[in-house]
Every structure is written in C-alpha cells, then in structure tokens.
Amino acid sequence: MTCKEAEKLIPLFLDDDLDNKDLAEFIEHIDNCPECKEELTIQFLVKTGMQRLEDGNTFNLKQELLILIKDAKKRLKFRRNLFLFSILLELAVVVLMVTVTVLAFTL
Template sequence: MVEFVMTCKDADKAIARFLDDDLDNRELADFLNHIETCPVCKEELTIQFLVKVGMQRLEDGNTFNLKAELDMLLRDARKKLLGRRYLVLTSYILELLVLALAAATVVLAITIG
C-alpha cells in the first residue's frame, strides 16, 4: 500500500476544513502528521486559527490564550482520530464475527440436515 504524504499545498487547503472539523480520518491523520513536522504550515494554521477564533473572542470581549487553545485543538483532534480508528476496527471485527457465525450456522445446518 502506497502511503500518501501531504504536501504544504495540501495542508494549506486543509486548514480551513480542519478548523471546521470537516476532515475524514485519512485527511485528519495526514494533516496532523504534516503539521507536526512542518513549522511553516504550523505557523499558517496558527494564523488562520487566530483570525477565525481570536477575532471572535475579541468581538465577544472574552479573554483567551490562543496558543493553549490551538494546542488543545490539536490534542483533541489526535484523540478523536484514535477514537474513530477504534470504531472502524471494532466494526471490522464485528463484521468478521457475524460472517463466522453465519458460516458456523451453515456448517451446522449441513451437518444436521
């Protein structure tokens, strides 16, 4: 299987979707991996996060720590990705169990009949 490596151009396009929580599992994993290793894209994420979240906080008059909030957003995204992967794995295991049960039922029916 060929592994996709996200480019800076791809990451830049994905930032807005990341901030809107609109990336699928593969995109989210690729994005997080790229952001962790590319300081230029991490800086662009920080800028876009500041514009999107920081400006709203200023308008609302709220105090905030954008660096801490962005770090928390990235940590939460990693946790969410792990949770999604766990659910996908669980669904595959359940599907295999159902198939095994169906096969066992057929074998039992043939044996009895």
C-alpha cells in the same frame, strides 16, 4: 502531503470537517512542518480570536490551538479504533453465519 495541500485543509481542520485519511495526513504534516504549523496558528488566531474579541471573552489562543490539535489526534485515534472494531464485528458475524450454516447442514 505537500505544504500547499496542508494549507488548503487548514479551514476544514478548524471546522472539524476532515475525513480520517486527510486528518491523519494533515496532523502528521503539521507536526513536522513549522511553516504550515505557523500558518495554522495564524488562521486559528484570526478565526477564533476575532470571534472571542466580538464576544468579549478572555482567551489563551496558543493553548486553545494546542488543545484543538491534541483533541483532533484523540478523535482520529477513536475513529480508527471504531473502524477496526466494525471490521472485527463484521468478521464475527461472518464466522457466526458460517457456523450456523454448517450446523444446519449437519443436523
């Protein structure tokens, strides 16, 4: 992923609106590109900080951004595991259907 592509995805990331593929590529890029991570930090500070100031809440935006990235990594891992589970479940259904078909013809 290029920096330009990553920067376009920042608003979608902040809104938790990236699919698994884009999220994985975005996180990998952000983890390895200090410039894009800085841009993410700036956009996060502007978006979240302004809202917090309007609400009058106290906040630690740096920590919140780290938590947001960590949570995104957890969600991505969960989505990948769920996808793998669905494949295994489909495979189990196919095996069960083949077994039932074989048993039906042998009886």
